[in-house]
Amino acid sequence: MGEQQLQHRQVFDVSLDVPQQPGSKCFDDDGRLKRTGTVWTASAHIITAVIGSGVLSLAWATAQLGWIAGPAVMFLFSFVTYYTSTLLSACYRTGDPVTGKRNYTYMDAVRSNLGGLRVRICGLFQYLNLFGVAIGYTIASAISMMAIKRSNCFHKSGRKDPCHMSSNPYMIAFGVTEIIFSQIPNFDQLWWLSLVAAVMSFTYSTIGLGLGIAQVAANGKVAGSLTGISIGTVTQTEKIWRSFQALGDIAFAYSYSIILIEIQDTIKCPPPSEAKTMKKATLISVSVTTLFYMLCGCMGYAAFGDMSPGNLLTGFGFYNPYWLLDIANAAIVIHLVGAYQVYCQPLFAFVEKQAAQRFPDSEFITRDIRIPLPGSRFYNLNLFRLVWRTIFVILTTLISMLLPFFNDIVGLLGALGFWPLTVYYPVEMYIAQKRIPKWSTKWLCLQILSFACLIITVAAAAGSIAGVILDLKSYKPFKTDY
Template sequence: MDVEHGINTIDVDDDGRNKRTGNVLTASAHIITAVIGSGVLSLAWAVAQMGWIVGPVVLLIFSFVTWFASTLQADCYRNPVTGKRHYTYREAVRSILGGRKYKLCALAQYSNFVGVSIGYTITASISMAAVKRAICFHYHGHEAGCHTQNNPYIIIFGVLQIILSQLPNFHKLSWLSIVSAAMSFGYSFIGIGLAVAKVATGSKPRTSLTGVEVGRDVTGSQKTWNIMTAMGNMAFAYAFSMVLIEIQDTLKPNPPENVVMKKAISFGVWITTFFYMLCGVVGYAAFGNDAPGNFLTGFGFYEPYWLVALANVFIAVHLVGAYQVFVQPLFNFVETQCSTAWPENKFITEEYPVKLPFYGVYHFNFLRVGWRTIYVIIVTIIAMIFPFFNDIVGLMGAFSFWPLTIYFPIQMYIAQGKVRKYSSSWIWLQILSFGCLIVSVLAAIASIRGLIVGVSNLKPFQSVS
């Protein structure tokens, strides 16, 4: 019947959508791209706040919790009875937990997408500016200010995102995620290598079992704020649950998607943890209690300048891809809602095939081109007006970490697996959820404090590295 109606069954899956071609490699690349950001290079500072024992232990705890909750979430891609796919995180929550929790999930998820896109715009521009600064320091000395305006680089990053945002959907981004994952490995290796080289020179920075010292490095209150912020950095460094099901929806149906996804989760999370541990521990050994917030963009290293510059190029390229991994689900949500609400509107639904060099046939759509371009422009302007917006992103992350990474996956697992209330499994899952809630609250408090400090020093359009 499909053949008689002109439908090419070779090019579609059993649900009528374009044939999925993803595998363990592409899913792992998406995960690594989403998880590893330039924040990996701030882990030396995070470990410095906690010390040799607590720092690595807390990092490992967050990696285990993320891996565990993600494996629970992977089982929620299909309805176990009907086999129906859940194409998005929101859809899984609505199907399994109901409409009220669906609305809360959507609010947390899309707020986080917006915050991440703003934060990535700012961070990428700082890395791009760091390339220029590395060259300046080399020729003018390490004491030179070499201050650089970030706004031109914010605009460059925004223009790139306007172009990449026109790709129709998430399935067209596998190549970009693979390139971005390679970049994340590149700058992580460079950061680790530079830290190892610094340790090998015989320098002995001041370190301790408990990290920065009260009365010598910081006050008691400062250490408390720093520990809370460091915990937030470690927790949010692993956050990719909001795009996990969207990534899983790119996988081929055979072998079963949840089996393949769990392998990709294990590979992605533990590879990430390996690099995080190296960056955090080796970085702390290299800089001690004086570890900078980011030892590449913060210039913990100056030489070889070309290697520092190359690492920052890698960071910027990686964030180009990571930006798309997070905003594509938001793009698709808005466009799907519009198509459902106004199915007869040609501005929204009509596709116009256009031949493009080096791409092939691009299906032009007025809504997609218009709204995605406007979104990127608005994000770029906000990043220019509020250069301290990373604190707001941190606040959004604080509010999204517990519900998106922990609460909803656990509740979906309990509901779908019919876990008996007050059983040992139910009790331990609730304890885990409550503990992560406390972490999110503490991180939110620290982010709000950072936001207040940033507002007091606000200089719109004056972001300088």
């Protein structure tokens, strides 16, 4: 095997080619370079993934469900997400939690614990969901960039100019940016981007919360009702579909299980075990995000009631101070640049690993070109990585330009990913790993949880599909202005 090919195999399949060096200061027990992740870097990755554009639709989702069901559903999703994430984190190693065989990806964990056809089905759900998230984030970033332009336009014209514009140039600009950042070779090198993105997510969430509180104070009352949007504002049928779609929006706001194993694979060990560190990071992250979600969703609903916009910071419930809205929307765009990478890196790694295994003698796939950087460092440029990741970003950008429906796409993505990836597989893997007896009390409780979440997923998917169909009736591809 040539030197370049060996280097490539060391990136993707080290455990097969490199002898284990448990005593080495530079390598972990699987022969890979020492992992350096901590509870704080893992928390940053999770917060980057969780507090995404989904937070902006929570005021709308709360408006559909009302003051009782809205917060209750958010709390329910947070609890389910935390609980199933702890089950999933226990599946990172097969066997002993400290010395057992590592599972580097979600699919590896499914293969080790369940095997068979369920591995392929899991891969289909996971990578389709990651692909969909890339589309959703492209749409959200373009909407935020347009919001900056429109808020300045409204300010100059005194709201007399409707300030219509096309989203296409903004989606293209986001796509070009992602082509550049997509050349970051792997997940472990994203920690700095995740930290920046996590700071940005807190920035725009805090601004949204502050504006909501200010609007409630200006109104002199808390808007909204116990049961949500009233019949008359919408029809009975629309209320049902919107309530289902709201479930999908909230599910999307909590979806990060699809990359949990990949995040866990960046954590150093021992002590403590990766599972213990990940459980702590999950508790910190889900607690912080739930607090923000409750505040942003509830204060947005309190400010606007039935008229809560689908995107809190771009729906123009708020007009002033326009400069603060600009800061918030700029923070959203910066956050989404990082979040796009956090979600897409597992998909990038999967495709590149499959290509390397199928065509091990292809220099186009395996060869790295060393490019010198300032400070006596080098960047390894891989032509296959450059071409395929560029094509991927172009494809997600084109689909985003065809279907720029923020709320409906968010709801559909949340629905498709929630039950299979956040609940079903973690539950089934945990049962298999811990050998929980069938029909035992714990087995029954876990199956009831899984079935209840399946019902929620079906309802959310139906509501979101109904919303997309409604949008398509009045939409012209590449021509619709905002």
